[in-house]
Amino acid sequence: MGIFKKLGWFFKAEKKRYIWGLIFLLLADLAGLIPPRVIGILADKMGNKQLTLSLLAEWLVLLAMAAIIQYLSRFGWRTMIWGGAATLEREMRSRLFAFFLKMDATFFQKHRTGDLMAHATNDLNAIQNVAGAGILTLADSILTGSTTIIAMLIFVDWRLTLMAILPMPLLAIMARVLGRHLHTAFGESQAAFSRLNDKTQESISGIKVIKTFGQEDEDVADFDKIVDKTITINKKVYRIDSLFDPAISIIIGLTYVITIIYGGTLVVNQTITVGQLISFIAYIGALVWPMFAIGRLFNVIERGNASYDRVNELLSEKSQAVAPKVDSAPVVSGDLDYQIDRFSYPDDPRPALQQIHFKLRQGQTLGLVGRVGAGKTTIMKLLLREFDHYQGQITIGGQDIRDVPAASVLGAIGYVPQDNFLFSTTVRDNIRFAAMDQDQDAVEHAAAQSAIHDDILHFSQQYETLVGEKGVSLSGGQKQRLAISRALMVLPEILILDDALSAVDAKTEETILENLKHDRQNKTTIIAAHRLSSVMNADEILVIDNGQITERGNHQELLQRAGWYAEMWAKQQVESQLGGEQHDAE
Amino acid sequence: MTQNKEKKTKQQSDHQEPTDVTTSTSENQSVWAQSIPMKEQGQIIKRMLKFTLPFKWLFIIAILSATALSLLNVFLPRILQEFMDKYLTPSRGTTRVILGFAALYFLGVLLKAVLQFVSNYLYSVGSEKALESVRRALFSKLHTLGMRYFDLTPAGSIVSRVTNDTMSLMDFLQFFASILTGLLGIITAYFAMAALNGTGALVVLAFLPILLVAIWYYARYSSRVYRRMRERLSELNVKLNESIEGIGVIQEFRQEHRIGQEFEQTNGEYLATRKAMIHTNSLLLSSLINLLYALALTAVLAYFGLLSEHVFVEAGVIYAFTTYVQNFFNPISDMMDSLSFMQDGVVAGKRIFRILDDSTIAPQQHPDASGEITAGKIEFRHVSFAYDGEHKVLNDISFIAEPGQTIGIVGHTGSGKSSIINIMMRFYEFYEGQILIDGKDIKDYPMTELRRKMGLVLQDSFMFYGDVASNIRLFNQDITDRQIEEAAEFVQADRFINKLSRGYHARVIEGGTQFSSGERQLISFARTVVTDPKILVLDEATANIDTETESMIQEGLRRLRRGRTTIAIAHRLSTIKDAEQIIVLDAGRIVEHGTHDQLLAQKGRYYQLYQLQHGVDATAEPTA
Numbered sequence A: 001m002g003i004f005k006k007l008g009w010f011f012k013a014e015k016k017r018y019i020w021g022l023i024f025l026l027l028a029d030l031a032g033l034i035p036p037r038v039i040g041i042l043a044d045k046m047g048n049k050q051l052t053l054s055l056l057a058e059w060l061v062l063l064a065m066a067a068i069i070q071y072l073s074r075f076g077w078r079t080m081i082w083g084g085a086a087t088l089e090r091e092m093r094s095r096l097f098a099f100f101l102k103m104d105a106t107f108f109q110k111h112r113t114g115d116l117m118a119h120a121t122n123d124l125n126a127i128q129n130v131a132g133a134g135i136l137t138l139a140d141s142i143l144t145g146s147t148t149i150i151a152m153l154i155f156v157d158w159r160l161t162l163m164a165i166l167p168m169p170l171l172a173i174m175a176r177v178l179g180r181h182l183h184t185a186f187g188e189s190q191a192a193f194s195r196l197n198d199k200t201q202e203s204i205s206g207i208k209v210i211k212t213f214g215q216e217d218e219d220v221a222d223f224d225k226i227v228d229k230t231i232t233i234n235k236k237v238y239r240i241d242s243l244f245d246p247a248i249s250i251i252i253g254l255t256y257v258i259t260i261i262y263g264g265t266l267v268v269n270q271t272i273t274v275g276q277l278i279s280f281i282a283y284i285g286a287l288v289w290p291m292f293a294i295g296r297l298f299n300v301i302e303r304g305n306a307s308y309d310r311v312n313e314l315l316s317e318k319s320q321a322v323a324p325k326v327d328s329a330p331v332v333s334g335d336l337d338y339q340i341d342r343f344s345y346p347d348d349p350r351p352a353l354q355q356i357h358f359k360l361r362q363g364q365t366l367g368l369v370g371r372v373g374a375g376k377t378t379i380m381k382l383l384l385r386e387f388d389h390y391q392g393q394i395t396i397g398g399q400d401i402r403d404v405p406a407a408s409v410l411g412a413i414g415y416v417p418q419d420n421f422l423f424s425t426t427v428r429d430n431i432r433f434a435a436m437d438q439d440q441d442a443v444e445h446a447a448a449q450s451a452i453h454d455d456i457l458h459f460s461q462q463y464e465t466l467v468g469e470k471g472v473s474l475s476g477g478q479k480q481r482l483a484i485s486r487a488l489m490v491l492p493e494i495l496i497l498d499d500a501l502s503a504v505d506a507k508t509e510e511t512i513l514e515n516l517k518h519d520r521q522n523k524t525t526i527i528a529a530h531r532l533s534s535v536m537n538a539d540e541i542l543v544i545d546n547g548q549i550t551e552r553g554n555h556q557e558l559l560q561r562a563g564w565y566a567e568m569w570a571k572q573q574v575e576s577q578l579g580g581e582q583h584d585a586e
Numbered sequence B: 001m002t003q004n005k006e007k008k009t010k011q012q013s014d015h016q017e018p019t020d021v022t023t024s025t026s027e028n029q030s031v032w033a034q035s036i037p038m039k040e041q042g043q044i045i046k047r048m049l050k051f052t053l054p055f056k057w058l059f060i061i062a063i064l065s066a067t068a069l070s071l072l073n074v075f076l077p078r079i080l081q082e083f084m085d086k087y088l089t090p091s092r093g094t095t096r097v098i099l100g101f102a103a104l105y106f107l108g109v110l111l112k113a114v115l116q117f118v119s120n121y122l123y124s125v126g127s128e129k130a131l132e133s134v135r136r137a138l139f140s141k142l143h144t145l146g147m148r149y150f151d152l153t154p155a156g157s158i159v160s161r162v163t164n165d166t167m168s169l170m171d172f173l174q175f176f177a178s179i180l181t182g183l184l185g186i187i188t189a190y191f192a193m194a195a196l197n198g199t200g201a202l203v204v205l206a207f208l209p210i211l212l213v214a215i216w217y218y219a220r221y222s223s224r225v226y227r228r229m230r231e232r233l234s235e236l237n238v239k240l241n242e243s244i245e246g247i248g249v250i251q252e253f254r255q256e257h258r259i260g261q262e263f264e265q266t267n268g269e270y271l272a273t274r275k276a277m278i279h280t281n282s283l284l285l286s287s288l289i290n291l292l293y294a295l296a297l298t299a300v301l302a303y304f305g306l307l308s309e310h311v312f313v314e315a316g317v318i319y320a321f322t323t324y325v326q327n328f329f330n331p332i333s334d335m336m337d338s339l340s341f342m343q344d345g346v347v348a349g350k351r352i353f354r355i356l357d358d359s360t361i362a363p364q365q366h367p368d369a370s371g372e373i374t375a376g377k378i379e380f381r382h383v384s385f386a387y388d389g390e391h392k393v394l395n396d397i398s399f400i401a402e403p404g405q406t407i408g409i410v411g412h413t414g415s416g417k418s419s420i421i422n423i424m425m426r427f428y429e430f431y432e433g434q435i436l437i438d439g440k441d442i443k444d445y446p447m448t449e450l451r452r453k454m455g456l457v458l459q460d461s462f463m464f465y466g467d468v469a470s471n472i473r474l475f476n477q478d479i480t481d482r483q484i485e486e487a488a489e490f491v492q493a494d495r496f497i498n499k500l501s502r503g504y505h506a507r508v509i510e511g512g513t514q515f516s517s518g519e520r521q522l523i524s525f526a527r528t529v530v531t532d533p534k535i536l537v538l539d540e541a542t543a544n545i546d547t548e549t550e551s552m553i554q555e556g557l558r559r560l561r562r563g564r565t566t567i568a569i570a571h572r573l574s575t576i577k578d579a580e581q582i583i584v585l586d587a588g589r590i591v592e593h594g595t596h597d598q599l600l601a602q603k604g605r606y607y608q609l610y611q612l613q614h615g616v617d618a619t620a621e622p623t624a
């Protein structure tokens, strides 16, 4: 029953709806009392041959009216209560979505997509059921159950009634024991559903890899294993769930047995009449339904409860980002001062960055190069406020970026991630993703700057072309350049290109870099790249290795140092001459 | 499957306005707005029921127990009646008799409990198994579909069909349980009525046509509402899925507000459709039956009232007859409510069968294909290809790669390089031209042979949830730990793997986000290297890798190149410097073809590309 309390906020908010729903329910129940009475009266009248046509007509009109009232009030409570359930679902879905939108990278590393989706589908369904079927069963069984017991007390015999409801506490015990087991079992079952969702999600996303390695059968076998496990877990749910009805049958059976023994004795002792015993038994019959309803209620409640706990556990997670000192601040701008002494990823003792210090005046370009896994992307992530728990500080225009809301930092940045992500909409909407109010001219300008405008004109529907999920229908270089236009579209103070030219050819790369140089005279740019030609014109180039700066300077200076940079430069030179012989860089 | 149908109706009814689920948004909207024709609904139901066949014994035993249960339910009150009529009324009840009846009754209750458990449990387990077998069928079907299908269908929608849509099958089977038990009740109630008063029974029967019209109307109308509802829900879930996957981009560009609002709008629309459905259900389902019942009752009473003008009607007859009328309508009302499950099931079923019947199947090999790749010669003969069957992205491609050779493919982005790989790997079917391997049509090799002998490193690396070793090995248990380490060393991935606290057993989370992009590419490279393919295909396999690491990998590849044909796509010309042949692609055509020196001598596009890489260099520093 705890779930009703947990959902108290909702019932409070939807008070009116539920009060009306219950009133309609009561009305329907009351109207339901009329037909049996009318039947009784008419039957008696007919039996006594006292029925006149006008009398018959009167009673029939009453009957028809009761029918219509019942119909209307049924319609009323159904729309009210089921509508409440639907509203709850919408509300919970909104909350989840809003919550996802504000969570940080750590959260999404911890939870898999399939699992999050399961929360938003399967669990929400179980929760909304509480506000519909749950409320209804509860109200209905209490209503019917208590009126019946009162009728038994008043009309038959209080001693017999007390004796007969003696087994009822068993109901509470059963509900507790089975309910607890059911709760655990439902929790496991919902987790199993999450796993199934995760597995399916992964197989679909990785379908190309699975095909490449011809592992279709193995993947199906793996899925089958997960399904087998799900069946085992769900069987447990059904085992417990199927125990409710028999347990209730036995409890009611005990009531009957007591009635037979005690009631029989009372009749034999002539304390009550046989007639009274008969109506007593009829009353017990009326108790049967509410009791079974309670059994079903537990199914709904425990399922909803387990799901609510799961969803709440998720919702209670906190974003790691440091709370800013001010609620809102203008978008930062100015020189970038990057002073990081040490940073390590959560749950990873090794430092990912150490002693990264550099200053970048407004309008300058920084190049980041280094081996795979050196820490180039990490440097950018800190600037993007993905992680805040580093030693040192980053300031832009003198403003510590941790002291302002993430939005005012991000507002200054246009980021092209290394793994670009496109949305399954049109080319146009992907480009103006962050500037929906911009017109076609602006879109085309951004596209032209990233040298994709001509490609787009060749697409079947040009700017209206749908790119498919994650941009599947585009080539690697096309995706990358769309991501660049998307970043350029916001006219960022700081443009960050994270290996964003890796999938374009030399010619295109040159065009884009030229365009940037021309259009972004006074704006800052940070470029990470493996192809050194991308960074050679930067004002400063940092060579990163193992999270530390090993070399720094501009292109010329670095070549003179004859270190890693010079060596790589030579390699790329030599190799692009395709001569094969090894030269020295100098 | 329990008794006490009297009021269960109320419970079972609209409760779960079914949630979940998703559609292919590629679906034409107007199609979704249509209702499903009756005949098709029947076929869908029949096909769905087929999934229960393998578990028929579970269902049969469950249904038999349920039948026994209803008999017992008739019998138990008789014990009480017997007790009261024979012993209490004549005051003959001794303690022994009373206890005897109590014991007998309790025995009956125990039996009832057992039957209840058996029927409930077996029916649920049977439904669960049927449901899971639908999931299995769907999942394996998905693996037979071609890449084109996945290009066009959002992942969120597919996942939802496998996991959520199948869920409604459970309720759908419950619908059959209620039909079975309900029909029994209706028929017995009708015969009881007819035996009592034939004309009265006919009066009740007169309400049947109204009922049928209501059912017909509901089935037609609601399939439309349900479809609209599911379509909305589908949209919601696809949006949700995409937003979770693209959360980084959304946050970096501060679009939370806009995306949130868009979501809210769809969420609101979904609520509205759902409310429309609740209205329909409230108007047409058990409430309507209840109304019909009350009206039938009125009619019956009118009939008896008029009859009593002429003949004597006993009160008992009225009681009995009206009870039968109630018994007649109760199961109908029960069944009517399950109609919503049926509708939901039918709509979900249609979506499920759309996948099961989808013919975008993966390219097929010839039925008697049995070739074996030994040398690794590849030949393209006038191959043309279009993803959508209309706009050609490859045009008359012809080239020959001799065994052991390395072929480099270069060209402007979007020129069709990856597409060549896509059809050679048989991800997409091509209809013009021919691809030959070792002189034999590629379709004459069984798919497993192609997969075993051809290794591809994809342009986008994908990581599986698990650990590093399992990401290299995938499901192939024949690969030893030693081989995995060797492959990792080969691609220079050992350097960072060994630094991980758990080495090869380090956990890999979804998307492998705790690795740098280059590290991910190295792992996926190792995944291919470990299979030691006869034909190695590299699609920008080192685009995210630094030159130092790249040249070490190339060094390794050069050592192992004997007996291996390599096709390498790269923008960095340095990557393909060892190629015996270079193909220059432009807008889907081969524009130049030859060795590096030949191409340079031609002074064509390749020369331009080369000059460009040089031009960039030249502006900087006249090295070497």
Ligand SMILES: Nc1ncnc2c1ncn2[C@@H]1O[C@H](COP(=O)(O)OP(=O)(O)OP(=O)(O)O)[C@@H](O)[C@H]1O
Pocket: A472, A473, A474, A475, A476, A477, A478, A503, A504, B151, B387, B388, B393, B411, B412, B413, B414, B415, B416, B417, B418, B419, B420, B459
């Ligand atoms: N799955 C697909 N469905 C439809 N069109 C596609 C699909 N994949 C690629 N295309 C289109 O086919 C053309 C060729 O793409 P392809 O991926 O072969 O280019 P590419 O030469 O590999 O380019 P890049 O160097 O940028 O990777 C592009 O215009 C692209 O938009």
Ligand SMILES: Nc1ncnc2c1ncn2[C@@H]1O[C@H](COP(=O)(O)OP(=O)(O)OP(=O)(O)O)[C@@H](O)[C@H]1O
Pocket: A345, A346, A348, A352, A370, A371, A372, A373, A374, A375, A376, A377, A378, A379, A418, A499, B496, B513, B514, B515, B516, B517, B518, B519, B544
């Ligand atoms: N979320 C994370 N949790 C733990 N470790 C991480 C995480 N992200 C990256 N790392 C590790 O930090 C190191 C630096 O990664 P980073 O992505 O900055 O490299 P990079 O220089 O961008 O490499 P690449 O050239 O491959 O893109 C790598 O060793 C990587 O494994």
Ligand SMILES: [Mg+2]
Pocket: A376, A377, A378, A418, A498, A499, B516, B517, B518
């Ligand atoms: Mg990186």
Ligand SMILES: [Mg+2]
Pocket: A475, A476, A477, B417, B418, B419, B459, B539
């Ligand atoms: Mg490509």
